[in-house]
Amino acid sequence: MSLPLFLEQTLNGVQLGVMLFLMSAGLTLVFGIMNLINLAHGALYMLGAFIAATVADKSGSFLLGAVVAVVATAAIGALLEVALLRRFYHRSHLDQVLVTFGLILVFNQVTQLIWGAVPMRFNLPDAVAGSIELFPGMNYPVFRLVILGVGLVVGLLLYVMIMRTRIGMWVRAGASNRAMASAIGVNVEMVFIGVFAAGAALAGLAGLMAGPILAVQVGMGEPVLILALVVTVIGGIGSINGALVAAIMIGLIDTFGRVLLSPALGSMVIFLAMAVILAWKPKGLFPVHG
Amino acid sequence: MADLAPTPNRRDWFAILLLLAVLAVVPPIAEAVGQPFAIKVASRVVVFAIAAVGLNLVLGFGGMVSLLHAGLFGVGGYVIGILAWHDFNGEALHLGPIAYAGTGNLLISLPLAVLVSAGAAALMGVVSLRTNGAYFIMITLAFNQMLYYLGVALQKYGGEDGLQIQGDLSLAGLDPSKRLVYFYVSLAALAVVMVLVQRLVGSRFGMVLRATAQNERRVKALGIPPTRYRLTAFALSGGIAGLAGALMASGQQFISPADMSWVRSGDLVVMCVLGGLTTVWGPVLGAALFLLLELGLSSLTNAWQLPFGLIVIGMAVWLHDGLIGAIRRWVQS
Amino acid sequence: MSAPLLETRNLIRRFGGLVATGDVSLSVLPGETHALIGPNGAGKTTLIAQLQGELPPSSGQIFFHGQDITALPSHRRALMGLARSFQITSVLPDFTALENVRLAVQARQGHSFRFWRQAGADRPLNAEAAEALERCGLADRLHVLAGLLSHGERRQLELAMALAMRPALLLLDEPMAGMGKQDGIRMTRLLAELKSDYAMLLVEHDMEAVFSLADRLSVLVQGRLIATGSVEEIRANPAVQAAYLGHG
Numbered sequence: 001m002s003l004p005l006f007l008e009q010t011l012n013g014v015q016l017g018v019m020l021f022l023m024s025a026g027l028t029l030v031f032g033i034m035n036l037i038n039l040a041h042g043a044l045y046m047l048g049a050f051i052a053a054t055v056a057d058k059s060g061s062f063l064l065g066a067v068v069a070v071v072a073t074a075a076i077g078a079l080l081e082v083a084l085l086r087r088f089y090h091r092s093h094l095d096q097v098l099v100t101f102g103l104i105l106v107f108n109q110v111t112q113l114i115w116g117a118v119p120m121r122f123n124l125p126d127a128v129a130g131s132i133e134l135f136p137g138m139n140y141p142v143f144r145l146v147i148l149g150v151g152l153v154v155g156l157l158l159y160v161m162i163m164r165t166r167i168g169m170w171v172r173a174g175a176s177n178r179a180m181a182s183a184i185g186v187n188v189e190m191v192f193i194g195v196f197a198a199g200a201a202l203a204g205l206a207g208l209m210a211g212p213i214l215a216v217q218v219g220m221g222e223p224v225l226i227l228a229l230v231v232t233v234i235g236g237i238g239s240i241n242g243a244l245v246a247a248i249m250i251g252l253i254d255t256f257g258r259v260l261l262s263p264a265l266g267s268m269v270i271f272l273a274m275a276v277i278l279a280w281k282p283k284g285l286f287p288v289h290g
Numbered sequence: 291m292a293d294l295a296p297t298p299n300r301r302d303w304f305a306i307l308l309l310l311a312v313l314a315v316v317p318p319i320a321e322a323v324g325q326p327f328a329i330k331v332a333s334r335v336v337v338f339a340i341a342a343v344g345l346n347l348v349l350g351f352g353g354m355v356s357l358l359h360a361g362l363f364g365v366g367g368y369v370i371g372i373l374a375w376h377d378f379n380g381e382a383l384h385l386g387p388i389a390y391a392g393t394g395n396l397l398i399s400l401p402l403a404v405l406v407s408a409g410a411a412a413l414m415g416v417v418s419l420r421t422n423g424a425y426f427i428m429i430t431l432a433f434n435q436m437l438y439y440l441g442v443a444l445q446k447y448g449g450e451d452g453l454q455i456q457g458d459l460s461l462a463g464l465d466p467s468k469r470l471v472y473f474y475v476s477l478a479a480l481a482v483v484m485v486l487v488q489r490l491v492g493s494r495f496g497m498v499l500r501a502t503a504q505n506e507r508r509v510k511a512l513g514i515p516p517t518r519y520r521l522t523a524f525a526l527s528g529g530i531a532g533l534a535g536a537l538m539a540s541g542q543q544f545i546s547p548a549d550m551s552w553v554r555s556g557d558l559v560v561m562c563v564l565g566g567l568t569t570v571w572g573p574v575l576g577a578a579l580f581l582l583l584e585l586g587l588s589s590l591t592n593a594w595q596l597p598f599g600l601i602v603i604g605m606a607v608w609l610h611d612g613l614i615g616a617i618r619r620w621v622q623s
Numbered sequence: 624m625s626a627p628l629l630e631t632r633n634l635i636r637r638f639g640g641l642v643a644t645g646d647v648s649l650s651v652l653p654g655e656t657h658a659l660i661g662p663n664g665a666g667k668t669t670l671i672a673q674l675q676g677e678l679p680p681s682s683g684q685i686f687f688h689g690q691d692i693t694a695l696p697s698h699r700r701a702l703m704g705l706a707r708s709f710q711i712t713s714v715l716p717d718f719t720a721l722e723n724v725r726l727a728v729q730a731r732q733g734h735s736f737r738f739w740r741q742a743g744a745d746r747p748l749n750a751e752a753a754e755a756l757e758r759c760g761l762a763d764r765l766h767v768l769a770g771l772l773s774h775g776e777r778r779q780l781e782l783a784m785a786l787a788m789r790p791a792l793l794l795l796d797e798p799m800a801g802m803g804k805q806d807g808i809r810m811t812r813l814l815a816e817l818k819s820d821y822a823m824l825l826v827e828h829d830m831e832a833v834f835s836l837a838d839r840l841s842v843l844v845q846g847r848l849i850a851t852g853s854v855e856e857i858r859a860n861p862a863v864q865a866a867y868l869g870h871g
Contacts, residue, residue, distance in 0.1 A: 037424050039556075087607065093424055094355050098563060099606035101556045105599030113593055226435050226552065229428045237424060264443035264450075271436035275417045278429060282420040494735040494742045497718075501726050504715045511675060511709075512788065513701030513730040522736070 001260075004138035009255050015144055017251025018151030022206040023228035024235070024243045025158055026199020032238025032288055033171065033195055034089045039100035040080075041203055041228065042221025043107035048073045048204025049211035049220065050115055053122035062125040069208045070201050077200020078193050086192065104222070112218045119217035147209045154205065155244065162240050171195060227254070230274050236284030245285060249273075299492065305571045306484050313477055317470055329469050331585060335578045336476040337538045340483050342561040342573035344530025349559065350567030351491050352523050353503025357555040358414060358430035359531045361437030362407045364550030366532025367539035368441065369403035370396070371453040378457030396461040396540055403536035404529045410437075411528020415521045422506075434552045441547035452546020459540050472541030479537060480574070483530055488570045490526075499523050531558075560602055566615055626689060628653045628822050629674065629705075629792055634683035636669055636846075643669040644680065645846040651792060656814075656823045658833045661843035662866075667826045668710055670843065671796050674824070675707045676700045688791070701730070704791030708781040710800055710826075716770030720761055720780050723769050724752035727787035752787060759783040759813060775806035782813070786821075793823045799832060811835065834858075842866070 001009075027041050048069045056065030080103075088096050123129075128146050131139040162168035170191055207221070214220065231250050235242025253273055257266025277285065313336060320328035341363050348354040376383045376392025383390045393399055414433045418426055447453045464471045490496050501509050502516040509516050539545040548554075557580065565576025583601070587594035609616050627650035636644035643666045651657045659667055672678040674685060676697030685693045692700055701707075715723050725742060728751045729735055742748060756765060759779045764772065769780060778798055785793055798814065799807045811832045814823070818836060827833050833840065834854050841851040844866045850857060857863055 031424060035424075037427060084603070084607075093427055094349075094559075094563070095606050097355055097357075097427060097556070097559065099603050101560070102599045102602030102604075102606060104553075105595045105602065107599075109593050109595040109599065113596070222553075226432065230432050233425060233428045233432070262443060264439045267439040268436050268443060271432050271439075274429070274432055275414075275436075278420065278425075279417050282425070284425075489741070490738050492741040492743060493739055494729050494737040494745075496738075497722065497726055497729065497742050498735045501715050501718065504717055505713060507677070508709075508713045508715060509726075510677075510697045511701055511707050511713075512727050512784065513698045514726075514735065515696070515698045519735065 004135060007135065008138060008140060009259055010252070011140060011144070011148065013252035013255035014248060015148045015151065015251070016255055017248035018148060018155055019206045019210060020224070020227055020231050020251055021155050021244050021247035022151060022202045023224055024231040024247055025155075025240060026202050027228055028232045028235065028238055028240065028243045029171065029195050030199055031232070034192055036085060036089055037093055037096045037100065038085070039097060039225065040103035040107065041199070042225030043104055044073045044077060044200045044203040044221070045207035045210070045224055046111060046218070046221035047076060047107070048207030049122065049216045050111060050120065051204070052208035053120050053211055053216050054115070056122070066205075066208055069204050073204025073207075074197040074201035078197040080200075081193050081196035085196070108218050115218075117218060119215040122211040122216050124212045143212060147213075150205075150209065154202070158202070159240060159244065227270070230270060234274055234277050234284055236286040236288055238288035239284065239286040242284055242286030242288075299488070302488060302569055302571065305569070306488060309571055309574050310477065310481050310484075313480075314474075317473055326469065329473055331581065333469075333473045333476055333541060335581050336473065336480050337534050337541070338558070338561065338581060339574040339577040340476070340480050340537070341531045341534035342558055342565070342577045343480070343483055343487055343570060344527045344534065345558050346562045346567060346570070346573045347487055347490070347527040347530070348520075348523055349562050350572070351496065351503065352499050352520060354520065354524065355427045355559070356430045356524070356527075357427060357552055357559070358411070358418075358434045358437075359528070359558050360552065360554035361434040361550050362411050362528040362531040363535035363538075363554070364437060364441060364545065364547070365407040365410050366403040366535030367545035367549060368444075368447070368453065368535075369406050369532070370399050370459070370536045370539040371455050371545045372447055373399045373402070374455045374457050374459060375447060375453065394457045394459045396459055396466065400461075400533070400536050400540075404533050407532020407535070408525045408529030411531075412521060412525040415524035415528075419517055419520050419524065431552055431555070434550070434555050438547050438550045438552070441550055448546070450547060452544060452548065455539065455543040455545075459543070461540075466540040467543055472537075476537045476541065479533060483533070484570055484574070487530075491570060495519065495522070563605065625653055627651060627686075628655075628688065629824065630686040631674070632684045632686070634670070634673060634685065635681045636666075636673060636678065637681045642846050644673065647683075647843070647846075647848050649841055649848060649851070651822055651824050654822055655838045656818050656825060656836050658825045658827060658837035658840045659843060660827070660830075660833060660840060664845075665843040666846040667843055668796055669846075671707065671794055671824075671826060674794055675705060701788065704789070705794065706785035706788040706790035706792070707794040708778075708785050708796060708798055710796040712774070712777045712781060714769040714772075714777055714780050714784070717768065719766050719768055720756055720772065720776075720783075721749065721752055721765040723780055724755050724783050724787045725749060727784040728752050728755075731788050755783040755787040756780075758786060760809065775802050775809070778802060778806070778810065779813070786817070791822065793817075793821050795823055795825045795827075797826055797828065799827060799829050807832065
């Protein structure tokens with residue numbers, strides 16, 4: 001593998017990693033704090049892409065599309081929490097799997113009813129459509145750099161917020177000790193809605209950024225959901241640190257696996273890596289609970 | 291001395307016999323009324339019922355929410371398909387030092403399919419069962435996708451498009467691609483599986499398995515190491531799922547990665563819950579309900595997943611004991 | 624003096640900076656009923672959990688029948704004859720009382736990799752389980768689901784499960800917890816009957832029961848053993864009075 005190709009794939013891998021981090025942050029926090037397995041998290045990723053593509057197409061502004069998509073997915077997330085999922089925090093994991101599995105079916109079908117079964121075009125604004133020469137002999141798409149930048153900034157903000165601020169302290173308290181969250185006088189209900197909405201918005205953001213690179217289509221959320229689950233499990237459920245490390249790791253393994261082997265074999269390598277890590281550390285790299 | 295009569299399970303045996311009898315009369319009735327399509331539907335019901343009964347051994351009796359069973363179903367199907375491929379193409383299958391010519395003889399390949407899928411379940415169970423709860427669910431889901439991508443990666447055997455079985459398959463002289471043979475062979479397999487599982491859950495092994503699902507800590511304190519029992523149940527359950535996949539591949543002469551998608555694993559879980567997790571026969575009813583519902587809704591609307599998804603959500607919200615439990619409560623009230 | 628049945632040597636368990644078990648050296652002699660008392664939060668359940676093997680100690684050793692069992696998993700200890708009843712009732716709610724106890728008998732008889740014969744039709748197995756239940760006063764409740772038993776009955780069931788293991792030592796973690804007066808008296812009488820057949824390590828708050836049952840007492844305060852001795856010695860011990868009985 002030549003050096004430019006290696007650098008390009010490394011960038012691709014880190015870029016996939018930050019996207020996975022955005023996805024798994026919501027999953028891991030929702031599980032860590034509310035003890036809920038949300039298989040429907042991928043649906044918010046899909047909705048983010050569809051909403052952004054539609055608004056950008058109608059208004060001609062990519063930025064407006066992005067903002068609307070993030071706000072809309074946050075709102076959908078909050079609505080889901082209030083209307084349905086909060087009943088499931090104390091239910092069995094089986095019930096949680098069932099309800100979120102049902103949600104996937106509903107979301108996919110509704111999306112198809114609104115936007116159709118044909119993949120949707122999501123055009124980039126001219127300013128980020130081209131590529132630039134990063135190193136001699138290595139051109140890299142500007143938009144991928146934008147994703148990388150946005151992902152890193154948002155990831156960093158999230159990290160700082162959770163690790164350094166009072167809100168973050170509540171959230172972490174909730175993640176490592178659910179009873180404590182209410183004991184220290186936090187308005188638990190609001191924190192729960194907030195965490196859910198934030199997780200949804202991050203998934204929406206990841207989806208809208210992936211839209212122009214991958215196809216915007218029904219079912220696009222599931223493969224990413226599964227990678228995000230792998231990230232969550234490897235990182236240790238409830239651990240933001242773990243999600244970050246595992247996301248970058250999986251991003252790199254997936255990217256290089258696809259290039260060096262075949263796409264399908266590359267995908268298998270991720271799951272093998274997961275198996276090896278869990279055989280060694282069953283609670284993930286950064287276990288939170290017990 | 292106190293009355294030591296074993297807990298009566300005559301009702302369960304009756305339900306098993308009744309279900310088998312009802313299924314057995316579907317083909318003659320279907321042909322009498324000129325609806326041979328119904329036999330195809332019934333075959334599908336039977337095959338998925340086998341897989342669901344297998345899954346429920348770990349899900350309902352063992353308390354393990356596995357999303358790996360579509361993958362194991364597929365493993366069984368691929369064993370049939372791959373062995374038949376080698377037989378048909380006259381090219382030996384090389385597994386390390388072993389070279390095997392392949393076979394279309396189901397008396398050989400069906401047991402092999404069960405063994406290989408049970409082995410795969412055991413292997414993945416070793417890792418998955420180091421964890422529990424949410425981790426277990428997510429890990430089995432991930433392993434399911436691993437098997438899915440393995441199917442896609444098998445370019446030689448059709449890759450993403452799936453594997454069409456070309457040679458002739460035979461089961462002791464019977465041709466499983468014939469509609470009735472496929473149906474009755476599968477029904478016989480379902481009968482065997484139900485009898486075995488019904489005996490199993492009342493055996494010493496079954497008592498331990500059911501106990502681990504209720505209170506693992508207690509089981510350990512009694513001197514029983516739970517993991518080996520769970521693992522055994524997981525492997526048995528995987529073997530049953532593999533049998534179902536092998537039967538489907540034999541009957542339809544086709545197996546593809548799409549049969550292994552994790553959504554299919556979710557479908558199997560829904561079947562079990564629909565029919566009720568507490569009995570061996572419930573999942574059979576659940577599989578029938580699921581597939582008929584799917585068929586009925588999709589004949590009404592293309593957007594059938596919407597009402598179907600709502601039903602699943604409604605079930606999760608309100609019905610802990612499945613449709614059967616709801617009917618039972620309704621009858622009793 | 625005979626060799627102790629169970630012995631801990633310098634057992635220490637820390638949780639982060641907190642010392643839950645601080646250098647505990649304790650012994651239970653064969654046939655002895657040894658009570659472990661101490662105020663709430665003294666670390667009694669933590670100690671039991673280490674003896675049973677649910678929680679590894681940070682350092683120190685545990686001996687049972689003279690064998691070092693510190694590293695053995697709990698199910699191996701159970702098979703050696705260490706039976707625990709839990710402080711918070713821990714039965715199998717979807718099984719009948721008989722099935723609960725049958726599982727204990729089954730566990731003692733060796734592995735359960737038997738797939739065909741129905742456990743419910745196994746006469747010797749059921750008879751033995753029924754006997755343990757009868758001994759604990761549940762003869763007429765055999766076929767009631769454990770989840771439907773009253774609190775007191777579930778405690779009796781716990782005890783029946785422990786007896787069915789034919790243990791060398793019963794670890795009883797507050798067998799009377801949450802019981803009413805009548806149930807408590809019944810349980811005390813039952814334990815007094817069992818006393819002659821089993822060695823016991825009894826954790827209990829009911830002092831009347833403890834003083835009537837125990838041959839020896841050990842007092843645990845903030846994870847440390849401050850005294851061990853006969854009922855009279857413990858009653859007279861000024862440190863114990865200051866630390867514990869004085870507040871009671």
